[in-house]
Amino acid sequence: MTKQRLQKLIRKTERGQAVILIAFAIIGLVAMVGLVTDTGILLxxxxxLKRGVDAAAxxxxxxxxxxxxxxxxxxxENAAKNFLQLNQSTDIVDGSVIVHSCESPVADRPVLCNPDPLNHPNDNRKLVEVIATKNVYFGFLRVIGIESTTVTANAVGEAATIDLVLVIDTSASMAFETDTDPTKNDFASDSxxxxxxxxxxxxxxxxQPLRAVKNVALDFINTLYFPYDRVAIVTMTSQAPGGDRYPREILALTSDKADILSHxxxxxxxxxxxxxGSGTTEGSCLNYINGNFAGTICEIWEKHANEATADPSSCPSSNIGGALDxxxxxxxxxxxxxxxDAFWVVVSLLGGPANATDILDPIDYPNGFCPQYTWTFMWDGRFCQDKYPSVRHxxxxxxxxxxxxTPGVETDEISMYDPDDYARDRADDLAKSISGEGVTIFTIGLGKPIKSTALNDGTPISEDFYADGTTRIPPAEALLQYIAECAGDGIDVITYTTPTSYVCDPSNPPTINHGQYFYAPTSTALADIFDRIAKNIATKISQ
Incomplete structure (x- = not known):
């Protein structure tokens, strides 16, 4: 009897052990399933979270x-936190979103800062690190007491560093607002x-408006971030009294803000x-009558205007192509x-059409390109410019x-290439000078001459329409629109052989990152335009 009871007890014990083993097996199975499933959830x-943090950065x-x-x-910080809140669940751990930059360095994130910004300015980068932690709640692993865990992700975003060239028109048109008398001619500075x-x-x-232009430019420079950003300055003409008409780089790219503002x-x-009074000295000159200033004139042409040899090509000073180059x-x-890897941008403020070029052929064109048919007093257009800006040579x-x-006496082949053509070619070279999106060019046309189709004497051109019936557009505005919105798209230089109002070639849609053209009738409109350009530039992201 005792033996039977012992055997029965052993059988019950074995059954109990089996239950225990099965229970542990089930727990193990759940743990394994949980490990696989909840690990998947974790990943x-x-x-x-990683994608959210990348976007937040x-x-x-x-x-x-x-x-x-x-x-x-x-x-x-607000931008990163708001983005994570909008695109993640409420499981972001309170207080876990951390935003670092070089301006708020911490000991373990030296990678955000350039250790030697003065001697190695190329290494200056606008880096922002975002770190966030999120709760992850498990399903199966709760069986073994693991309710949840946290995951942390970080990402570094980069705003584009900016290399900017400021091109400022310094021709005589930048003084036409100095005398506020409304009866004064907007096309000539003679007060x-x-x-x-x-x-x-x-x-x-x-x-004026140069002083107003400079004031707005100073405010614009204050929107940039030094030493990360750099600025160069190009003026349309020499800056020395009695100087020449050719563009100058008066300041190379620099991150020295004080130097930029001073220039x-x-x-x-x-x-x-x-x-x-000799009529032999090339170039424009300041004219005085009885000791009173009477404007800037081309004396070498005026003294010989009725002669076949009259040549005004040394006088015009709006070398837009040279400045862009x-x-x-x-x-x-x-x-x-x-x-x-910087964002390359050019901001050009110009007061009129192109009428001069660099000297590329000193033998045949010692004063640059200026079609000879525009030299005589019989020409009813402007010096060095054909009548149709879209006729490209x-x-x-x-x-x-x-x-x-002197008909029949002097016959020859002359160049048809004019300063407008030259400016467009140099704009193409500039816009496509780097790979990828190219150089972004903003142009600002200042003053009534930008909208004018007037001739040298102020007489409007009689033809209001081109041969195809489209409306004539002012040459200065057409050029500035082309520079900002069309240049660099591989347009054939002889795409247009007959006049047309098209600014861009409709058969060649833009392929690079273009800027925008703005018109400012007076200097009072410049502040808003520069503000819009500054905001456009600020949102350009390189990575």
């Missing part, structure tokens, strides 16, 4: 700008107050030589400090010419 949630980088004189750290030798040095009556303040309106060179002339295009002053 999925981490992936979602980009959102924060978009706010990488100044508030006053310091980085707006609060804007970075004594508009004499550049006077207004360039006058504190009470500085050259802007010191920009002057072109001050050519005084007229001497200097802007192109400014980005790349120093290979050791060229920043290919190559620098090799020539045509027969019979000088109307």
């Amino acid at each position: 999925i949630e981490y992936g979602k 980009v959102a924060a980088a978009q706010q990488y700008r100044l508030r006053g004189n310091v980085l707006d750290q609060a804007a970075l 004594p107050l508009e004499n550049p030798s006077v207004c360039n040095t006058s504190a009470a009556n500085p050259c 802007i303040n010191n920009i002057n309106v072109f001050e050519p030589q005084d007229c001497n 200097l802007a192109r060179v400014a980005f790349t002339k120093d290979p050791l400090h060229t920043r290919l 190559a620098d090799t295009d020539v045509a027969p010419y019979d000088n109307p002053v």
